[in-house]
Amino acid sequence: MSLLNDRIKAITAPDQKMAAAALERLRNQARPAGSLGVMEPLSARLASIAGKMDVHLDSKVIVTCAADHGVVAEGVSRFPKEVTAQMVYNFVNGGAAISILARHVGAAVRVADIGVDHDFEPELPIFHKKVGKSTANFSRGPAMSREEAVASMEEGIAIVDELVAEGPLHLLGTGDMGIANTTASSAVIAAFSGLPISSLTGRGTGLDDEGLAHKIRVIEKGLAVNRPNPGDPIDVLAKVGGFEIGALGGLVIGAASHNIPVVCDGLISTAGALIACELAPAAKAYLFAGHRSREIGHKFMHQRLGIDPLLDLDFRLGEGTGAALAMSLLECATRVLADIKTFEEVGIVDANRN
Amino acid sequence: MSLLNDRIKAITAPDQKMAAAALERLRNQARPAGSLGVMEPLSARLASIAGKMDVHLDSKVIVTCAADHGVVAEGVSRFPKEVTAQMVYNFVNGGAAISILARHVGAAVRVADIGVDHDFEPELPIFHKKVGKSTANFSRGPAMSREEAVASMEEGIAIVDELVAEGPLHLLGTGDMGIANTTASSAVIAAFSGLPISSLTGRGTGLDDEGLAHKIRVIEKGLAVNRPNPGDPIDVLAKVGGFEIGALGGLVIGAASHNIPVVCDGLISTAGALIACELAPAAKAYLFAGHRSREIGHKFMHQRLGIDPLLDLDFRLGEGTGAALAMSLLECATRVLADIKTFEEVGIVDANRN
Numbered sequence: 001m002s003l004l005n006d007r008i009k010a011i012t013a014p015d016q017k018m019a020a021a022a023l024e025r026l027r028n029q030a031r032p033a034g035s036l037g038v039m040e041p042l043s044a045r046l047a048s049i050a051g052k053m054d055v056h057l058d059s060k061v062i063v064t065c066a067a068d069h070g071v072v073a074e075g076v077s078r079f080p081k082e083v084t085a086q087m088v089y090n091f092v093n094g095g096a097a098i099s100i101l102a103r104h105v106g107a108a109v110r111v112a113d114i115g116v117d118h119d120f121e122p123e124l125p126i127f128h129k130k131v132g133k134s135t136a137n138f139s140r141g142p143a144m145s146r147e148e149a150v151a152s153m154e155e156g157i158a159i160v161d162e163l164v165a166e167g168p169l170h171l172l173g174t175g176d177m178g179i180a181n182t183t184a185s186s187a188v189i190a191a192f193s194g195l196p197i198s199s200l201t202g203r204g205t206g207l208d209d210e211g212l213a214h215k216i217r218v219i220e221k222g223l224a225v226n227r228p229n230p231g232d233p234i235d236v237l238a239k240v241g242g243f244e245i246g247a248l249g250g251l252v253i254g255a256a257s258h259n260i261p262v263v264c265d266g267l268i269s270t271a272g273a274l275i276a277c278e279l280a281p282a283a284k285a286y287l288f289a290g291h292r293s294r295e296i297g298h299k300f301m302h303q304r305l306g307i308d309p310l311l312d313l314d315f316r317l318g319e320g321t322g323a324a325l326a327m328s329l330l331e332c333a334t335r336v337l338a339d340i341k342t343f344e345e346v347g348i349v350d351a352n353r354n
Numbered sequence: 355m356s357l358l359n360d361r362i363k364a365i366t367a368p369d370q371k372m373a374a375a376a377l378e379r380l381r382n383q384a385r386p387a388g389s390l391g392v393m394e395p396l397s398a399r400l401a402s403i404a405g406k407m408d409v410h411l412d413s414k415v416i417v418t419c420a421a422d423h424g425v426v427a428e429g430v431s432r433f434p435k436e437v438t439a440q441m442v443y444n445f446v447n448g449g450a451a452i453s454i455l456a457r458h459v460g461a462a463v464r465v466a467d468i469g470v471d472h473d474f475e476p477e478l479p480i481f482h483k484k485v486g487k488s489t490a491n492f493s494r495g496p497a498m499s500r501e502e503a504v505a506s507m508e509e510g511i512a513i514v515d516e517l518v519a520e521g522p523l524h525l526l527g528t529g530d531m532g533i534a535n536t537t538a539s540s541a542v543i544a545a546f547s548g549l550p551i552s553s554l555t556g557r558g559t560g561l562d563d564e565g566l567a568h569k570i571r572v573i574e575k576g577l578a579v580n581r582p583n584p585g586d587p588i589d590v591l592a593k594v595g596g597f598e599i600g601a602l603g604g605l606v607i608g609a610a611s612h613n614i615p616v617v618c619d620g621l622i623s624t625a626g627a628l629i630a631c632e633l634a635p636a637a638k639a640y641l642f643a644g645h646r647s648r649e650i651g652h653k654f655m656h657q658r659l660g661i662d663p664l665l666d667l668d669f670r671l672g673e674g675t676g677a678a679l680a681m682s683l684l685e686c687a688t689r690v691l692a693d694i695k696t697f698e699e700v701g702i703v704d705a706n707r708n
Contacts, residue, residue, distance in 0.1 A: 030444060031451050032433075032559035036675070037648065037668025079386075079705040086702045090384060095695035097385050104686045205386035205705065294391065312666065313683075314391025321390070328682055329667075332458045341449030348440045351433040351559065 003154045004250070007257040008280040014259075019048035028342040033352040036336055038310065039329075042288075043337035046330060049261050049286060055170075055334040057261075060107035060327050062173035062320040063127075063159055063251055064091055064098055065272075067115035067243035068134035070143065072180035074218045078205050081134070081179045085118035088177065091319070092125060098175055098319035105328040107173060109320070112159055114152055115243030116178075127162070129155035131243045138187065138222040138240045149238035149246055153275075156250020157257070164258055172255045173290070173327055174248050175320020176268035180204075185271035186297045187219045187240035191228040192274065193300055200297035202267070202316070233278040241275065248272025249279070256283035263330060265323035266293040266315065270301040277305055288330060291315055291322030357508045358604070358633075361611040365636040368613075373402035382696040387706040390690055392664065393683075396642075397691035400684060403615050403640060408692040409524075411615075411685045414461035415517055416527035416674040417481075417605055418445055418452055419510070419626075421469030421598035422488035424497065426534035428572045432559050435488070435533045439472035442531065445673070446479060452529055452673035459682040461527060463674065466513055468506055469597030470532075481516070483509035485597045492541065492576040492594045503592035503600055510604020510626075511611070518612055526609045527644070527681055528602050529674020530622035534558075539625035540651045541573045541594035545582040546628065547654055554651035556621070556670070587632040595629065602626025603633070610637035617684060619677035620647040620669065624655040631659055642684060645669055645676030 022044035027033050034040065046055050066088050072081045090096040091111045094103075102109045112127035113120055117134040120126065131152045135143035144152070163169050182204040190200050197219045203212055219240075226239035237246050248264070249272040255262035256276075264273040264287065277284050289302055291311035302309055310326045343350040376398035381387050388394065400409050420442050426435045444450040445465045448457075456463045466481035467474055471488040474480065485506045489497035498506070517523050536558040544554050551573045557566055573594075580593035591600050602618070603626040609616035610630075618627040618641065631638050643656055645665035656663055664680045697704035 029451070030441070030449075031671055035559070035669065035671035036451060037670070039667060039669075080703060083702055083705075086700070087384070090695065090700045090702070093700070095384075095693075095700055097383070097390060097690070097694050100689050100693045101686060104682075104689055205389070310667075313393060313664075315389065315393075316391070317385055317389035325683070325686065328458075329679070332455060332679065335454050335458055336451070339449075339454045340451050341444065346440070346444045346447070346449055348437055348444070349434060351437075 003157060004150055007157050007253050010257040011280055011282040014048035014285050015051045016048060018051055019044045022047040022053060022337055026337060027352060029340045030343045030346045030348050039333045039336050042330065043333035046261060046334055047337060049259060054338040057170040057331045057334055059168045060171045061163055061169060062098065062102050062107050062109050062175050062324055063112055064109060064175035064177055064320050065112045065114050065244035065247045066177040068117040069178055069180035069184055069242050070135045070137035071139055071183050071218065073137050074139055076183045076215045076218055077180045078207060079179050081117060084177055084179050085116050088113065088116060096319060097317055097321050098324065101321050101324040105324050107324055107327055112247060114155055114247040127159050131155060135242055138226060139218045140225060142226055142239045143241055144238050146234060146238045149234050152243045152246025153250035156247035157254035160251060160254030160258060169260055171327055171330060172251060172260055172262040173320050173323035174251050174264045174269040175323055176244050176248060176318045178242060178244050181242050181268045182295060183215055183219060184240060184242040184245060185267045187222055188236055188271040189297045189301050190219060190223060191236045191240055192230050192304060195300060200300060202295035202297060233275045237275050245272045249276035252276035252283050252287060253280055256286040261286055261288060263288040263290045263323045263326050265290050265320045266318045267295040267298050268318055270298060274301050274305060290326035357511060358504055361511055361607050362634040364611040365634055368402035368639050369405045370402060372405055373398045376401040376407060376691055380691060381706060383694045384697045384700050384702050393687045393690050396684065397687035400615060400688055401691060403613060409688040411524040411688055413522045414525045414681050415523060416456050416461050416463050416529050416678055417466055417513055418463060418529035418531055418674050419466045419468050419598035419601045420531040421596050422471040423532055423534040423538055423596050424489045424491035425493055425537050425572065427491050428493055430537045430569045430572055431534045432561060433533050435471060438531055438533050439470050442470060450673060451671055451675050452678065455675050455678040459678050461678055461681055466601060468509055468601040481513050485509060489596055492580060493572045494579060496580055496593045497595055498592050500588060500592045503588050506597045506600025507604035510601035511608035514605060514608030514612060523614055525681055525684060526605060526614055526616040527674050527677035528605050528616065528623040529619045529677055530598050530602060530672045532596060532598050535596050535622045536649060537569055537573060538594060538596040538599060539621045541576055542590055542625040543651045543655050544573060544577060545590045545594055546584050546658060549654060554654060556649035556651060587629045591629050599626045603630035606630035606637050606641060607634055610640040615640050615642060617642040617644045617677045617680050619644050619674045620672045621649040621652045622672055624652060628655050628659060644680035
């Protein structure tokens with residue numbers, strides 16, 4: 001696992017002097033100190049990552065990672081697994097929710113096949129990074145091998161490398177597609193936190209009460225069968241995760257290793273970010289939480305990561321939709337820091353200094 | 355008060371058939387039903403207001419209403435009242451927070467002098483709508499006469515009329531500037547709700563504990579001296595409100611009477627919206643709450659209006675900053691409804707119908 005380990009070691013801390021200079025400028029702006037709330041620390045973090053006060057997030061890309069899940073055989077989703085591949089085509093054709101939300105914020109959407117159970121045409125304009133055709137059913141054994149888990153993360157890193165090679169990349173967003181992947185993601189946070197499965201498991205695409213109770217039992221069985229080691233994030237990913245979850249973690253490590261801020265989306269993207277940050281705590285400095293999803297396990301991921309989500313719009317879709325809207329807030333934060341004038345610049349008495 | 359009354363009577367209900375058609379289209383989109391959370395009812399409301407499915411909010415204007423407050427003499431703000439006029443110039447010059455946030459979302463900022471204690475140059479590109487040079491100190495008597503209260507609301511209506519005469523206006527945002535105007539706004543919600551002043555009064559631009567306790571006493575005194583009648587919104591505005599608060603209410607009634615959606619900002623803008631909707635409950639159908647401010651009285655205004663704020667970014671600035679960011683979400687909602695493809699359009703099995 002040399003690429004993964006090399007990149008984890010390559011992550012450096014953002015520029016703390018720039019963060020301090022940014023906070024000082026924010027305090028001097030012609031408005032009450034602290035009056036722009038979360039925008040202020042956000043803008044300081046972005047300045048510290050970029051190493052400059054006037055940050056421009058012109059090039060924004062959302063990578064939506066898709067894969068299938070063997071656990072779908074347990075009947076944990078209302079949608080058949082074929083929808084994963086169908087939605088990949090929908091993303092490519094630009095008619096999906098993420099297509100529309102990304103366009104609204106000026107971000108590009110790039111789709112990655114990490115493990116969809118479908119043979120995509122080689123010419124389809126996606127990242128072809130298939131680690132396998134669906135994971136195995138984790139309620140009966142490991143979802144994937146340890147080698148596949150590392151490979152899925154390294155595919156995420158490779159995607160960031162390819163994007164960076166294409167041209168400047170200022171902000172990365174992560175998104176997911178994969179029928180049954182809320183089941184795997186709830187299992188991941190359960191493995192790390194040890195909290196009761198019922199407190200971490202939501203309705204996914206819309207299970208009824210009976211479906212939800214069944215989903216909880218399937219996850220409980222998966223954890224009992226596999227006994228993932230919470231001190232070994234690769235083991236957690238391999239036993240109960242998913243190929244796209246691994247790649248989503250790789251995106252975070254890849255972005256952090258390139259000093260690029262990365263905003264994660266919902267339950268699945270955050271499961272990937274969690275694995276990344278358990279492996280590489282230094283990556284947290286580059287990570288932003290886009291939104292709080294309606295999936296009840298999401299907030300426990302945010303708690304464990306120690307980051308607050310920017311938006312709470314009751315989304316439960318994935319694809320990168322919450323990350324897309326948060327990208328606009330991050331871009332706004334850069335303008336707040338650089339463009340709002342100081343008391344001195346506009347000649348107003350600074351009551352913040354009273 | 356014929357203009358005000360005429361416009362209140364002119365407000366019609368949005369197109370409920372269009373709202374139903376919008377909800378049906380949302381349910382048919384190729385994603386789990388309800389998965390875009392608050393975006394969905396939002397987009398349906400915007401469609402019902404516009405009377406069409408494909409709404410474009412291209413022309414967005416934030417009107418920032420400024421006025422001074424006699425109650426500033428009681429020492430309820432850390433900033434001197436001269437800052438109100440200084441900030442008007444800062445808005446016009448484009449260096450203020452609202453200038454930057456509005457630019458980020460593609461909205462224009464228009465400033466209105468409703469009662470600043472300063473003689474602005476007639477050529478200054480603002481709406482010159484001065485009702486008086488500052489209100490009186492409401493802790494010793496009424497802030498303004500009943501006639502001035504009506505006039506301040508009618509100036510808000512006149513501003514919308516002028517904007518509409520200039521060209522298409524698809525979305526209006528409201529914002530405020532006025533040293534000491536959180537004091538007046540907390541008094542307004544206190545007058546309507548009867549709740550304890552201490553539960554409705556925040557630190558404004560940054561009062562310390564002693565300053566906050568003093569501000570609460572000033573508001574208590576103002577309510578005891580004036581005894582505003584909660585059943586008579588014009589009386590509440592006149593006794594403890596402000597000129598810009600009246601105009602902010604007029605903007606809501608004006609927008610509603612032109613079938614234009616309007617998004618209000620923080621404590622002061624929402625105080626104006628509250629007066630508007632107490633006078634004209636039909637205006638609520640056109641009103642959107644931009645964000646929840648750190649000012650503790652704000653949530654009680656939202657409760658009374660029965661609308662949930664879109665954002666919670668811990669802002670406490672005003673100017674229209676929270677409304678600006680919310681405008682982007684409203685615009686996104688229109689794209690969600692019109693542009694996300696349906697199951698049928700993309701040929702995917704619709705599990706929402708299972």
